[in-house]
Amino acid sequence: xxxxxxxxxxxxxxxxxxxxxxxxxxxxxxxxxxxxxxxxxxxxxxxxxxxxxxxxxxxxxxxxxxxxxxxxxxxxxxxxxxxxxxxxxxxxxxxxxxxxxxxxxxxxxxxxxxxxxxxxxx
Ligand SMILES: Nc1nc2c(c(=O)[nH]1)N=C([C@H](O)[C@H](O)COP(=O)(O)OP(=O)(O)OP(=O)(O)O)CN2
Ligand SMILES: [Zn+2]
Numbered sequence: 001x002x003x004x005x006x007x008x009x010x011x012x013x014x015x016x017x018x019x020x021x022x023x024x025x026x027x028x029x030x031x032x033x034x035x036x037x038x039x040x041x042x043x044x045x046x047x048x049x050x051x052x053x054x055x056x057x058x059x060x061x062x063x064x065x066x067x068x069x070x071x072x073x074x075x076x077x078x079x080x081x082x083x084x085x086x087x088x089x090x091x092x093x094x095x096x097x098x099x100x101x102x103x104x105x106x107x108x109x110x111x112x113x114x115x116x117x118x119x120x121x122x
Contacts, residue, residue, distance in 0.1 A: 001040050003105065004052045008035045008062055010070035014084040017075075031111040033069075035093065037061065038106035038120075053103050061097065086110070086117035094119050 013030040020026065041052040069077055074084035082088055086109040094107040106120040 001042055002046065002052050003038055003040045004055070005036050005038045006055050006058050008037070008065050009033065010035070010065050012069055012072050012074050012077075014074040016083060016085065018083050033089075034110040035065065035090075036106075036108040036110075037097075037101070037104060038108070039101065039103035040105040041103055053101070058101075061101070064096075086115065087119065090117050090119035094121070 009032065011030060011032050013028055015028045016023070016025040037058065039052050046052065047054075074089065078084050078089070078092055082092060090107045090109040093109070094104065097107075098104055106118055108116055108118045110116045
């Protein structure tokens, strides 16, 4: 298998309001999020150019991220039923984009330089 990744950035606020009140993340705060899309293909699926997918094809994803999540409150963007943890945000993005990017295999979300959550369907 070949895999490619491309990294995207956005800034947003959130409240993890299902945490106990003593937890700092139960208060509203923000992150400079990093999202990494991983796309995969077998050797026989590569384009004639040798691409899993042209990185430039992901420009639509960048625009969507800017329009949908950048400088937003994630609790509003994801709705009241989905806690905006890094894990569930990664799955939410995967589910939004799996049909438009059939080669998509993993979505990863980082909230801080030390943390990553990864979602790939089991
Ligand atoms: N499994 C998860 N744990 C936590 C999440 C999450 O999405 N998934 N989110 C948070 C907070 O939103 C935020 O990311 C804080 O994380 P934390 O690592 O505690 O960040 P700090 O910078 O405060 O940590 P330091 O240890 O001081 O670097 C919490 N947990
Ligand atoms: Zn947070």
